[in-house]
Amino acid sequence: MPTLPWTTPNIPPTRAEATVFASRFETRTLWGALKFFLRTPTIWRQVGRAPGAYGATLKAKPFRRTFWTLSVWESPRALKDFAASAPHGPIAASLRGQMKDAEFLTWKTTTDELPLDWKDVMRRFV
Template identity: 30%
Template sequence: MAFVSLTRLRIRSIRFLPRFVVHTLASLRQVKKAPGFLVGALLPDRSWTFWTLTAWESQESMRAYIVSGSHKEAMRHLLEWCDEASVAHWDQPDSTLPAWLEADRRMRESGRPSKVLHPSPHHADLSYRTPRVTGGGTIHRA
């Protein structure tokens, strides 16, 4: 059994992008070594939108990761940097990650918006554009 976490973040201004990238790279280094991390994927979408999809041994291992280290530091900024943010979680039989369009379907059906200080009109109801699913990459354990 694997616990899957899906996030979608849209950066509201290009001025936040350089710092977002720095925090993303630090969080990537952290996740690759995180206890319980199995596999992940990143998808850069249009309009400074970024998706993450990760599989974990348990919900507890994922939660331990998000509340520590570089990821915890990055999360402090997302309220201000993002105008759209959402998350979805589910259990599945194995750690095989779904295709991005399947992940998008799951986000729309069972995801929830995260708190942001400057929400776009699409934030609360997850009525964003279908993601562009090319150009993503896989994250493997270190």
């Protein structure tokens, strides 16, 4: 699966502060990677309608069983509301047993920096 292109569900205001969320997931097995992969379109559609979502992209290396997500939000509350809502919340819970490792990062940026560059984001993962 190639990297999904940056999508902008809601046009952000200029020079506004925004919350960035990045994640890296490694599944235990290729079967777990397939399950993650098959649920991606449902979550991707949800992001496209999510209140407060300023942008999102996904990078996948399914044969390495690793996936990265990157999203930018109006506020920490908008991010939290998305993460807890269906279908994301239930799907994330159903995939927990498939995960070997997960890493989550958040930081602040300004909307003038969007879209974010994957090279800069990947440097933040250690």
